[in-house]
Amino acid sequence: MSTASVAGAARHVLVIEDERRLAEEIGAELGGLGYLVSFADTTEAGLREARAGAASLLIVDRMLHGSDGLAMIETLRQEGFKTPVIVMSALSAVDERIKGLKAGGDDYLVKPFAMAELMARVEALLRRVEDPRATRLRCGDLEMDLIEQRVQRGGAEIELLPREYKLLEYFLRRPGQLVTRAMLLEGVWRYRFNPDTNAVDVHIGNLRRKIDTPGRPTLIANVRGAGFMLNAGP
Numbered sequence: 001m002s003t004a005s006v007a008g009a010a011r012h013v014l015v016i017e018d019e020r021r022l023a024e025e026i027g028a029e030l031g032g033l034g035y036l037v038s039f040a041d042t043t044e045a046g047l048r049e050a051r052a053g054a055a056s057l058l059i060v061d062r063m064l065h066g067s068d069g070l071a072m073i074e075t076l077r078q079e080g081f082k083t084p085v086i087v088m089s090a091l092s093a094v095d096e097r098i099k100g101l102k103a104g105g106d107d108y109l110v111k112p113f114a115m116a117e118l119m120a121r122v123e124a125l126l127r128r129v130e131d132p133r134a135t136r137l138r139c140g141d142l143e144m145d146l147i148e149q150r151v152q153r154g155g156a157e158i159e160l161l162p163r164e165y166k167l168l169e170y171f172l173r174r175p176g177q178l179v180t181r182a183m184l185l186e187g188v189w190r191y192r193f194n195p196d197t198n199a200v201d202v203h204i205g206n207l208r209r210k211i212d213t214p215g216r217p218t219l220i221a222n223v224r225g226a227g228f229m230l231n232a233g234p
Helices: 020-032 043-051 069-078 094-102 115-130 162-172 181-187 199-211
Strands: 012-016 036-040 057-061 085-089 107-110 136-139 142-145 150-153 156-158 178-180 220-223 227-230
Touching: 012 020, 012 043, 020 036, 020 115, 036 043, 043 057, 043 069, 057 069, 057 115, 069 085, 085 094, 085 115, 094 107, 094 178, 107 115, 136 162, 142 162, 162 181, 162 199, 162 227, 178 181, 181 199, 181 227, 199 220
Parallel strands: 012 036, 012 057, 057 085, 085 107
Antiparallel strands: 136 142, 142 150, 150 156, 178 227, 220 227
16 A cells, blocks of 8 residues: 555654555545555555654554554664554453564554544543643542642542552553553653562552542552553543
């Protein structure tokens, strides 16, 4: 599939997918939302387009004509590219999702999927990247004020320790996304290795006891064998 484009607004999404029909469906949905869309159907073409630096977000199929899209993502990350990436794959096992995230993916969507879900993930990921200076983060009835360093749920203030605050902020910036213990150790504790510690589980347990007040939905859910996820409710 040669590179093509769909006229639209300034935000540019690069779709790297070798299944023509699916790529066209994704392009049509994105174009309808006002995005500029370009396409590539091999890892070589995808690298070339991504390196051009025009894209605000990449949507990458895991398998491209026998090549692994994750290797392409790893190459871009090693070269210093920070463009957010959504990985699409028919491989649904938890370890496959973890591989996708460890390779540098920011989100992982299992095929088949509803197009509306992909569009929602695109918009959520771009909001997170484009508004890093947002002063308030919200999930349901929980709100974090980054200026005042205050957290409330349902209008009631919650007192958090510094590490609990950083942990909650990490989750609030990734609603609905799988977060592994390794990601938390690196992002919150700044460890570059996996120490033999249960610090993550202990702190999440303490955090849950403070933010999950009686009668309200649990916000941080366990993903069995993988990690945790912030339930992105209304």
